[in-house]
Amino acid sequence: MSETSTLVDWSPTDTQDEQLKETINQLWVVPTEKVIKEVPVVNEQHEVVAQKPQFILKTRGYYGENEPLPTTFEVGMLFPKTNDEFSELYPADKMKKLTDLDDDIYTETRNTMVAIQNSCQNFNDNAMSKWLLVTNQTIEYSQYAIELLTGFGESSFKAQLEVLLDDKYSTPESQNDATFQNTAQMANELLKELSKNAQEKATEVGKLIGQLQAFLGETTANKARIDFLRKQYYNGPVTVGRTNMPKMGKDGKPQEPYAKWLQSELEALREEIRKAFNDYNKTFEDWKHYTTVAVTAVTYIWIPVAGFIAGSVVMGVYADRARKAHNLYEEQKKYAFDKAGEEAPLVKLLEDISMLTSQHEDMATKMQSAIDALGEIKLLFLDQSRNFGLAASMMGLAEGKLRSSLFLRKKFLQTAVDKAVVNWQQVADLAKEFLATADVNTVGITKDVTPPKAE
Structure with a gap:
């Protein structure tokens, strides 16, 4: 557990004394207060049986409440990245059932999918590794603080304080x-x-927060697009483009949401496909029968002298039927496979629209949670930068003259250093545990980072 109780063996004698005491307290309280959060441990009966400390990015932002944030990016990157890729996956000529209803919905769907993919790909390529870099920097700073406070023997701050x-x-x-x-x-x-060093770390975290905020802006814009598609495809009411005017169907009634309407159209299409393949199979059998009869007609109708004539006539008749049957067979074959070809792109479109609207529904919320969590880490570094600077000046170190009251606070100061080390070690351990379990491939970071512990 972290050391969070207030040291009580210092009764300030004046305002400066009180400020110095608070500054020293903050140096060991802030690390765990800012970036370690207690989470409930639940048993098989879903009862909370304990509290467990975890690094803030594991409880908020990166992992979130339901799924890791990278999962959302991974889903987003599955969509087509260019207009051409979209056209290959969902050919316009296979979408006539949809575009006959709405000329613009194909373009709206394409633009939204491509925008989502590009945004997620850009963030994954340029910011996701920095996300874990922040964790790595937290580990590095924690270890650095431990080493400077107690780990350098006679050169450590604790030894110098002695x-x-x-x-x-x-x-x-x-x-x-x-x-x-x-x-x-x-x-x-x-x-x-x-x-x-803490100020430098705060600056680095601030850069990532800036990237997240920019991405949140894109996410908000994309959310409006997704909400529009969700309305048109699923929730209704379907409107004429982005107006508030209700769109009317071919029957003069309000248009059903496109996904529901397409499902019924797909059922009708599948019935057409079944019938087309039945007809195709029948024409194949007819063609095969007429061809066989035409080829073997002489054998069937062999009559001396006259039989040769009759056989030729029969052969010609069945050969003609065979040609017609073959032509019909080819027509039915093309029709059946064309119909079957219409189904797959429509089914895929509906599946991907469902994935798009469900997976990205709460992305903005997740991103804001991520920004808030990183903001806490930035505050940790800002607070420590300020507190270490204040401690140096308020103790009188720069002038080479210690405040006389500090000689009465020797035990307090030594204990404060020890508790700061304990808390920084906990931050390092929990951040390392998060880094080891975060399922993202990064450059320049290894999942098995093991910073040395101060003995």
Whole structure:
């Protein structure tokens, strides 16, 4: 569990003392407060039996409540990426049942699918790896803070604090000692470095948030397109284009949503296909029969002398029937396969429209959740940048003169450093666990990152 209880062995004597105490407290509270969230552990009876800490990106944004955010991008990338690809998948000449109803719906559907694909592909290619990079940076900073605070032996901040708070330096005059001055400067540089590094991390996270916000803008625009298709294909009322004017069907009544109407048309089409193939099979049998009779007619009607004449007549008659049967067979064959060819693109279109409207229904909500989660990580770095900087200046390290009250707070300060290390380690462990389970291939990040722990 994280160390979150407030240290109580410091009773501020003035406003500056109170501000310094709060700053020190924030240095060890903020890490877990910002980026670790407690989630319920549920048993087989769906009862909450415990709370489990998790890295914020695992509870919000990336994984979300139902499915990982990348799943939404993966679905979006399945759609055609260009107008030509769309035309290959859903040929316009196979969509006449739809376009006869609505001249514009084919173009609207194409533009929406291509826009969704391009947007998802762009984000996946240019931003998704940075998503996990933020996690990696959180791990790196956590380990960096641990190392500078306690992991560098005599060069660590905790060791420097031990020197600076030695009772022999409790008077202003004693702090002129070279050892004290050198140690104060090293401690100041160390805290300034932690402040600077945190600011750099905040800037990097801010860039990703900017990309997410841009993508959210695209998502909002695409949502309007998807909502329009959902209305026209599923929910109704069907309108004339994007107007509010109700669209009337061929029967003079309000037009059924296109998906429902096409389903009934597909049933009729399938009946036509069944009949066409039955007719096709029958014409094949007729052709085969007439051809056989024509070829073997002499054998069937052999009559001496006259029989040759009669046989030729029979052969000619059946040969003519065979030719006609063959022509009809070819016509029925073409008709049957043309009809069958009409079905598949329409079925695929309906399946993909269903996927488009269902998978992307809450994308904007997911994106906002992602932005909020990354915002917490950015705040973590901003707060730490500010707090480490404030701690350095308020303690008097830059001037080489410690506040006299700090000598009474030695135990408080040492405990604060220890608790900060515990909390930063928990952040690193949970971020590492998230990184190991995030199912996204990235460049420059390995899923098995194992930062060293401070002993």
